[in-house]
Amino acid sequence: xxxxxxxxxxxxxxxxxxxxxxxxxxxxxxxxxxxxxxxxxxxxxxxxxxxxxxxxxxxxxxxxxxxxxxxxxxxxxxxxxxxxxxxxxxxxxxxxxxxxxxxxxxxxxxxxxxxxxxxxxxxxxxxxxxxxxxxxxxxxxxxxxxxxxxxxxxxxxxxxxxxxxxxxxxxxxxxxxxxxxxxxxxxxxxxxxxxxxxxxxxxxxxxxxxxxxxxxxxxxxxxxxxxxxxxxxxxxxxxxxxxxxxxxxxxxxxxxxxxxxxxxxxxxxxxxxxxxxxxxxxxxxxxxxxxxxxxxxxxxxxxxxxxxxxxxxxxxxxxxxxxxxxxxxxxxxxxxxxxxxxxxxxxxxxxxxxxxxxxxxxxxxxxxxxxxxxxxxxxxxxxxxxxxxxxxxxxxxxxxxxxxxxxxxxxxxxxxxxxxxxxxxxxxxxxxxxxxxxxxxxxxxxxxxxxxxxxxxxxxxxxxxxxxxxxxxxxxxxxxxxxxxxxxxxxxxxxxxxxxxxxxxxxxxxxxxxxxxxxxxxxxxxxxxxxxxxxxxxxx
Ligand code: ADP
Numbered sequence: 001x002x003x004x005x006x007x008x009x010x011x012x013x014x015x016x017x018x019x020x021x022x023x024x025x026x027x028x029x030x031x032x033x034x035x036x037x038x039x040x041x042x043x044x045x046x047x048x049x050x051x052x053x054x055x056x057x058x059x060x061x062x063x064x065x066x067x068x069x070x071x072x073x074x075x076x077x078x079x080x081x082x083x084x085x086x087x088x089x090x091x092x093x094x095x096x097x098x099x100x101x102x103x104x105x106x107x108x109x110x111x112x113x114x115x116x117x118x119x120x121x122x123x124x125x126x127x128x129x130x131x132x133x134x135x136x137x138x139x140x141x142x143x144x145x146x147x148x149x150x151x152x153x154x155x156x157x158x159x160x161x162x163x164x165x166x167x168x169x170x171x172x173x174x175x176x177x178x179x180x181x182x183x184x185x186x187x188x189x190x191x192x193x194x195x196x197x198x199x200x201x202x203x204x205x206x207x208x209x210x211x212x213x214x215x216x217x218x219x220x221x222x223x224x225x226x227x228x229x230x231x232x233x234x235x236x237x238x239x240x241x242x243x244x245x246x247x248x249x250x251x252x253x254x255x256x257x258x259x260x261x262x263x264x265x266x267x268x269x270x271x272x273x274x275x276x277x278x279x280x281x282x283x284x285x286x287x288x289x290x291x292x293x294x295x296x297x298x299x300x301x302x303x304x305x306x307x308x309x310x311x312x313x314x315x316x317x318x319x320x321x322x323x324x325x326x327x328x329x330x331x332x333x334x335x336x337x338x339x340x341x342x343x344x345x346x347x348x349x350x351x352x353x354x355x356x357x358x359x360x361x362x363x364x365x366x367x368x369x370x371x372x373x374x375x376x377x378x379x380x381x382x383x384x385x386x387x388x389x390x391x392x393x394x395x396x397x398x399x400x401x402x403x404x405x406x407x408x409x410x411x412x413x414x415x416x417x418x419x420x421x422x423x424x425x426x427x428x429x430x431x432x433x434x435x436x437x438x439x440x441x442x443x444x445x446x447x448x449x450x451x452x453x454x455x456x457x458x459x460x461x462x463x464x465x466x467x468x469x470x471x472x473x474x475x476x477x478x479x480x481x482x483x484x485x486x487x488x489x490x491x492x493x494x495x496x497x498x499x500x501x502x503x504x505x506x507x508x509x510x511x512x513x514x515x516x517x518x519x520x521x522x523x524x525x526x527x528x529x530x531x532x533x534x535x536x537x538x539x540x
Contacts, residue, residue, distance in 0.1 A: 012206035014183050014242065015088030015174035021245025022048035025222065028248055031270050032077035033255025035120045036148045040077055044245050047081060052172035053165040054085035060168070061139060063115055065090030065175060068185060070114035070137070072096045072105075072123045075232045075253040078143040078161055080241055082118050083232070087183040087202065088174045094185040095233045098123050099522030100195070106133045108187045108195055111404065118143055118161070122256055124150035131155040179203035185403060186235055188332045189522055197403030198332050200236065204397035208335045209242035211366050211397075217340050218276060218303045218326065222248035225270060225298070229254060229263065229277030230306070234523050238276055238303070239336040249274075260288030267299050276303035278524040279313060283463060286316060287485075296321055305329055305337065307525045308431060308449045310456035311360040319352060329362035329431060333415060335397035339363045339371065339429050360453065361430040362421075369395035371429055373421055378411060385424035388432055388445065391417045420445075437528055439468035439478050446478055446507050448528075454502045455480060458495060460488035465518050465526045466509065469536055479535060480509035483517055 021028070026045035034040050058069065069086045071093065073079040086093040094112045096105060109117065109130065116139045119127050127140050131154070138157060142149055145162040152158055183202040187195035213220040218240065220226060226249050228240040236242070244251040252270045254263060263285050267275070282304060289296070302317070305328040317323040328340035341363025343355050350358075365371045373381045373389035381387040392414035399415065401408045409415060420432045432438070432447040439446040448466040455464035463483040468476035480499075484490060492512040499508050519530040 011176065011179035012203045013088070013174070013176070013179060014084060014202050014205055017206065017209065017242050017246050018044070018048045018051055018084040018088070019174070021248070025245065025248040028222070028245075028250050030077055030080065030251045030253070032080075032253040033074075033257055033266070035074060035076065035122055035144070035256055042077065047077065047245075048084070049170040050165065051081040051084040051088065052170050053168040054081050055089045055172045055174075056168035057165045058085060058089060058091070058116070061116060063089070063091060065177065066092070066182075067115045068092040068094045068112045070094045070096050070109055070112065070117035071233065072098050072117065072119040072126060073143060073233060074120050074122070074255045075228060075237060075241075076120070076143070076255045077253060078118070079120075079232050080251075080253065082143075083184075083241055087205070090175050090177050090181060092182045092185050092199065095236070097187070097189065097231075097233050097522045098126060100187075100189070102126065102129045104195055106130045108197070109134045109137065111194075112185055112187075112197060115139075116141055120144075120256070121148060121150045124152050127158075128152050128155055179206075184236055186332055196405065198335075198399050199403045200335050200397070204335050205236065205239060205242060207368060208236075208337070208397040209239040209246055211368060212239050212243040212337055213247040214366070216342050217328070217337060217366060218243065218274065219301065220244060220247040220249040220274070224273045225250040225252060227252040227254060227263070227267060227270070227272040227275045229258060229275060229281050231523070235330065235332050236336060238305070238330070240276055260284040260286075264288055264294060268297055271298045273298050274301045274303070275299065276305075278306035279304055279309045280307075280463075280520060280524045280526075282309075282313060282317070286313065286321075287462070289321070291486075296323060299323055301326060303328060303337075303340070305340075305362075306523060308362075308453065309360065310453045311356050312453070312456045314359050315352065315356040318356065325359055327359050327362060329419075329429065331417060331419075333399045333417075334369070334393060334395075337366060338369045338393055338395070338398070339365045341428065358428070361424075361428050363429065364427040365393075365395075365429070369393060369398065371421075371423065372414070373423055374416075383423040383425050383427070385422050385428075385430075388420055388422050390435065391419045391421040391429070391431070393417055420447075437467070439466070439476050441468070441471070441474045441476050441478070441506065443475075444506070448478070451478060451480065451499070451503065451507060451509065454499055455482065455495065457502070458490065458498050460485055460490035461495075462486075463518055463526075465528060465531060467528050467531050467536060469510070471510075478507070478509040480512045481518060481531060481535075482512055482514050484514060 021044035381389040471477040519527040
């Protein structure tokens with residue numbers, strides 16, 4: 001007979017994270033860019049006190065555990081307080097992506113049944129556009145002080161965050177409840193059909209934040225200062241707003257200023273040591289640093305994910321700026337990081353280019369998450385680095401079903417990701433493509449990601465994207481889009497010759513289109529659907 005373990009069974013709750021931060025790292029700073037410009041700074045102790053004030057205020061508004069509270073906001077200190085006040089009270093923090101189409105925003109606010117919505121003044125026009133269509137929202141709370149409140153004509157129930165919390169006590173007894181209760185809700189971007197809600201449990205968030213803090217992952221400790229560029233409105237900013245107070249790291253929140261110059265300035269001023277974001281953000285940061293001959297004084301590591309990080313960018317960070325890239329993979333359905341790569345002791349002596357090639361892959365699954373690849377019939381494929389199949393994932397912070405969804409997306413207890421991957425015997429996973437982006441040509445597959453990486457290796461190329469275009473003979477053929485670096489004049493023939501030396505002949509794109517910029521969506525990813533719509537005709 002099994003022996004019951006003689007250990008306490010305490011629930012993993014979000015409220016304990018900020019109380020831990022307040023009690024153990026009470027004087028560690030949170031620095032936040034206000035929406036109207038200046039920097040605001042306080043400590044984890046003060047953050048916890050204001051989160052409790054907000055919890056009291058929400059309670060007085062009549063909100064109860066189980067209710068959803070929306071947010072349309074940047075990465076800033078009030079959003080952080082809301083993360084803790086809402087989930088800590090047993091309510092659901094529904095982060096809305098402000099870059100969604102207003103119709104989709106209306107859909108998710110109504111679908112989530114948000115009782116109140118917190119918003120930054122930047123998004124006042126959006127609130128004005130959607131408020132009349134969201135009948136269940138009783139109050140729209142602008143995350144501002146009275147002096148900076150926007151005027152929103154036609155929306156009656158607009159409250160001021162600072163006025164709302166001011167009269168309330170800093171004391172609040174966080175309720176204790178089942179760790180499997182919903183804590184936060186995020187909708188997938190919904191490139192096809194309506195967005196789908198992923199309801200994160202308290203337990204999933206706490207475990208995922210612990211995982212992100214580990215040395216092989218983003219790696220946080222009281223020695224670090226982290227600046228999450230990855231938005232708090234999408235996938236919980238990879239759980240870094242929880243991981244930072246959990247591990248005692250100073251937290252720097254960039255607000256609305258996400259351009260290269262502003263990020264660089266903030267990194268230098270606040271002595272940021274580690275950051276996290278999507279590749280497009282790092283592209284613009286590096287361009288700024290390169291063009292102005294700058295160096296990073298303290299930045300030493302950055303977590304990257306959301307789309308593939310080209311090896312050329314990894315090597316630039318490492319070789320020119322001594323910044324280590326940790327490249328991870330995850331999706332809305334995986335709460336935050338599911339796989340991540342870092343160089344092992346035995347790989348440290350490899351030539352730099354080989355190390356960068358390892359990091360360009362998406363790494364190993366973190367403890368608590370398992371991955372496998374399957375063929376069209378669901379049969380598990382070998383981990384040989386060659387066989388390609390759909391990536392399946394399961395673990396402590398992977399969804400079981402969509403919010404109010406009717407049928408379970410799981411297959412034999414695994415979540416099918418829609419990504420095509422290989423897994424090496426060592427466990428390193430590589431995303432070859434999204435199932436819908438892979439280019440099917442003459443019965444074979446071309447990885448658009450590999451082609452983009454190869455094109456990004458050309459010194460005149462700032463950014464690249466590849467789509468499959470219908471072809472009468474081959475089914476599909478690749479079409480390459482290039483954004484040149486400023487002042488560069490590289491032409492089609494030179495790019496194609498460059499690729500011919502680097503990829504199989506039948507992979508070389510049939511044509512190159514030069515654009516000023518690639519279309520980028522709500523989470524900083526290239527919108528291939530837009531490119532397909534405009535350029536996806538037929539090659540002759
Ligand atoms: P969407 O991009 O539709 O908004 P998510 O934000 O949930 O959805 O993104 C998840 C998807 O992003 C993954 O399924 C995968 O295709 C892609 N992705 C995430 N990280 C990486 C990475 N490091 N390399 C390549 N693709 C990635």
